[in-house]
Amino acid sequence: MRLAAALASVGMAVGCAIGDAEPPPSPAAIYEQDPAAVRRGRLLFTGTCGGYCHSTSPGNRDAPYLFDCTWKHGGSDQEVFISIAEGVPDTRMPAWQGKMPEGDDDLWKLVAYLRSKRSCNEGS
Amino acid sequence: MRLIRALLCVSVLSIFPSVSLAAEPMSEPAEIVLDPLPTHWIAPKPVGGSAGPVTQAMLDTPFAKGSRWLHYGGDYRNLRHSPLTQLNPKTVPKLQVAWAFSTGTTGQFEVSPVLYDGVLYVTSSYNRLFALDARTGELLWRYDHQNGRNLPLCCGPANRGAAITGDLVLMATLDAHLIAFDRKTGAIAWDTEIIDYTKGYTATSAPLVVGDLAYIGIAGGEYGIRGFMDAYDTKTGKRVYRHYTVPTAGEPGVETWAGDSYARGGSPAWTTGAYDAETDTLFWTTGNPSPDWNGDERLGDNLYSNSLLALDPKTGKRKWHFQFTPHDVWDYDGNSHIFLVDTKVDGKPRKLIVQANRNGFFYMIDRMTGEFVKGKPYLEQVNWATLDAKGRPVVNPKAMPAEDTLERTCPSNLGGTNGSYTGAYDPDLGLVFTATIESCQAFAKGISVFVEGMPYLGGLPELVDAEAGKSYGNFVAIDASTGEVRWRHREAHPMMAGSLTTKGGVVFSGTLGGEAVAYESKTGKQLWRFRMGGGVRSQPVAYELDGRTYVVYGSGSFASMDDFAGGPDRIPEGGHLFVFVLPEG
Numbered sequence: 001m002r003l004a005a006a007l008a009s010v011g012m013a014v015g016c017a018i019g020d021a022e023p024p025p026s027p028a029a030i031y032e033q034d035p036a037a038v039r040r041g042r043l044l045f046t047g048t049c050g051g052y053c054h055s056t057s058p059g060n061r062d063a064p065y066l067f068d069c070t071w072k073h074g075g076s077d078q079e080v081f082i083s084i085a086e087g088v089p090d091t092r093m094p095a096w097q098g099k100m101p102e103g104d105d106d107l108w109k110l111v112a113y114l115r116s117k118r119s120c121n122e123g124s
Numbered sequence: 125m126r127l128i129r130a131l132l133c134v135s136v137l138s139i140f141p142s143v144s145l146a147a148e149p150m151s152e153p154a155e156i157v158l159d160p161l162p163t164h165w166i167a168p169k170p171v172g173g174s175a176g177p178v179t180q181a182m183l184d185t186p187f188a189k190g191s192r193w194l195h196y197g198g199d200y201r202n203l204r205h206s207p208l209t210q211l212n213p214k215t216v217p218k219l220q221v222a223w224a225f226s227t228g229t230t231g232q233f234e235v236s237p238v239l240y241d242g243v244l245y246v247t248s249s250y251n252r253l254f255a256l257d258a259r260t261g262e263l264l265w266r267y268d269h270q271n272g273r274n275l276p277l278c279c280g281p282a283n284r285g286a287a288i289t290g291d292l293v294l295m296a297t298l299d300a301h302l303i304a305f306d307r308k309t310g311a312i313a314w315d316t317e318i319i320d321y322t323k324g325y326t327a328t329s330a331p332l333v334v335g336d337l338a339y340i341g342i343a344g345g346e347y348g349i350r351g352f353m354d355a356y357d358t359k360t361g362k363r364v365y366r367h368y369t370v371p372t373a374g375e376p377g378v379e380t381w382a383g384d385s386y387a388r389g390g391s392p393a394w395t396t397g398a399y400d401a402e403t404d405t406l407f408w409t410t411g412n413p414s415p416d417w418n419g420d421e422r423l424g425d426n427l428y429s430n431s432l433l434a435l436d437p438k439t440g441k442r443k444w445h446f447q448f449t450p451h452d453v454w455d456y457d458g459n460s461h462i463f464l465v466d467t468k469v470d471g472k473p474r475k476l477i478v479q480a481n482r483n484g485f486f487y488m489i490d491r492m493t494g495e496f497v498k499g500k501p502y503l504e505q506v507n508w509a510t511l512d513a514k515g516r517p518v519v520n521p522k523a524m525p526a527e528d529t530l531e532r533t534c535p536s537n538l539g540g541t542n543g544s545y546t547g548a549y550d551p552d553l554g555l556v557f558t559a560t561i562e563s564c565q566a567f568a569k570g571i572s573v574f575v576e577g578m579p580y581l582g583g584l585p586e587l588v589d590a591e592a593g594k595s596y597g598n599f600v601a602i603d604a605s606t607g608e609v610r611w612r613h614r615e616a617h618p619m620m621a622g623s624l625t626t627k628g629g630v631v632f633s634g635t636l637g638g639e640a641v642a643y644e645s646k647t648g649k650q651l652w653r654f655r656m657g658g659g660v661r662s663q664p665v666a667y668e669l670d671g672r673t674y675v676v677y678g679s680g681s682f683a684s685m686d687d688f689a690g691g692p693d694r695i696p697e698g699g700h701l702f703v704f705v706l707p708e709g
Contacts, residue, residue, distance in 0.1 A: 043527060046570025047418060050584030052278040052346060057591050059687040099575045
């Protein structure tokens with residue numbers, strides 16, 4: 001329900017903005033401008049996503065490297081949010097929706113941290 | 125037959141996809157239900173020779189005949205020392221492939237095979253169990269365990285082997301079952317759920333059997349479990365007791381956990397223990413407290429994580445303990461291979477347990493009392509701590525995980541050794557042998573989030589040496605009476621393979637590059653090297669049948685762990701069993 005609410009919020013924001021020149025930025029894009037939010041995203045990644053799962057450097061893990069702009073399940077902010085929130089069935093990626101201390105805000109800060117650290121040439 | 129029928133149905137459907145519609149165009153398509161693919165092939169008639177059930181006397185003296193390998197550790201003392209003198213420096217270079225066998229699975233192949241009555245019992249990753257003719261490799265029976273979904277695996281789908289007792293072969297599973305099979309047919313005698321795996325538990329180790337009890341420890345230190353090891357009645361599969369490795373409120377040791385952090389304190393027991401018949405003592409070891417890399421919420425020593433436990437085997441009551449790494453924040457599990465060794469220390473006879481611990485120190489512990497005797501680094505690089513006179517680490521403050529400024533710390537989270545592989549001991553030479561990982565990392569601390577059944581890590585290791593291509597391995601011989609390293613044989617990459625010694629003076633192990641290797645036990649001189657392909661994570665064993673002498677290896681590693689260690693990155697996963705034989709004459 002919380003995921004649906006979050007996406008609905010984003011959807012409404014996008015829908016309201018159809019007539020505008022540009023859609024509003026995602027929560028992650030906003031958080032990416034806030035060093036404290038990016039730091040929290042980094043500490044959440046360090047404490048819950050790294051370790052024996054995602055690496056902070058390219059490698060040969062079963063959990064994908066998340067900073068090279070190559071996405072298996074969609075690379076938009078919303079798609080990354082959904083991957084974190086709902087997990088990926090039949091992989092080791094669990095669903096984090098409703099499990100972070102600060103709820104969806106923490107998930108968006110994780111996405112903001114991933115955005116801030118990504119390194120790719122496409123500008124995506 | 126069921127497999128053939130199922131495949132025929134699939135083939136027909138592939139060739140004639142619209143057959144049913146063409147035959148009955150006006151009616152609803154008939155629903156075609158395929159038989160499920162088989163996962164269990166029971167032998168039509170009993171396999172093996174004429175040997176009777178495995179007795180306690182056999183388990184007590186497993187090498188009375190060279191045609192047996194009954195325990196994960198070789199014997200109850202965990203020495204993994206074969207009595208076969210014909211495997212010696214002159215003959216081993218002549219080893220040839222006798223036969224090979226594919227498991228059909230990926231992930232690390234960490235098995236220590238069991239051999240009895242001419243049959244090899246081999247477990248693979250993802251819990252396949254094969255009974256193979258030890259002379260020819262012919263498949264006699266097979267069981268593919270159907271693990272539940274979304275297994276809580278931190279570190280790969282490993283299984284390290286089976287146990288054998290009576291006419292039963294026992295295997296623990298990734299979804300936390302303990303299953304007993306009729307050794308002659310593969311039929312399931314009983315199947316017991318150890319615990320609900322969805323709460324973060326899994327089982328990867330080989331059980332240990334003493335008398336009527338089978339012992340199995342649980343994994344899950346990366347999921348905030350409450351660790352334990354269990355004893356089960358081998359005849360019925362019913363649990364006799366559970367020994368928790370973390371105390372609860374009101375129990376001794378709970379004061380070593382801040383607040384209620386003990387409730388999710390980890391301390392798994394994911395390796396196989398040892399047994400001292402002389403004192404009727406079961407020895408078991410434990411792993412890291414949870415979360416791994418952030419100890420802020422669990423201040424204190426966090427008993428009984430990273431400890432050696434001496435237990436009454438019949439009740440599970442603890443006699444004493446020794447904790448190697450109090451308040452661990454590096455994932456320095458205390459459960460690397462332990463050896464029960466009788467030797468002299470400073471001229472006096474001592475009954476010891478010795479261990480090349482994951483934290484980089486070689487420990488000598490009095491196995492009658494738990495007293496620390498000596499401890500020395502066995503790695504070339506250890507900077508996280510030194511040991512005081514009682515064996516307690518004096519921690520280098522710079523080695524503590526941090527949020528921002530990180531320091532290169534040795535050893536890595538995989539340790540100098542770890543519980544995923546064995547060592548071996550040559551009592552004639554008094555030497556412990558082990559494959560080692562020389563790699564340093566920088567430990568980062570983050571926000572810990574505990575949710576039952578979810579990873580509970582608290583931080584991460586930055587792969588400093590692995591990324592720089594500076595990780596390497598040594599195969600090491602350590603004097604069990606002094607703790608001094610006697611020799612090292614350097615390998616290009618970290619080593620994470622088990623070991624086997626022989627009375628003939630040879631020690632076997634393997635490389636992450638996929639080679640089986642043998643060294644002269646006394647000197648470390650390389651005697652033999654054979655490229656099997658998959659990285660070696662298995663525990664080699666040896667046996668003699670009909671006058672022929674065999675050495676068995678599993679070949680196949682898990683890429684994620686190879687990556688962690690700084691191993692070669694182009695070695696594909698895959699499980700193959702290789703059986704080598706000495707030439708006739």
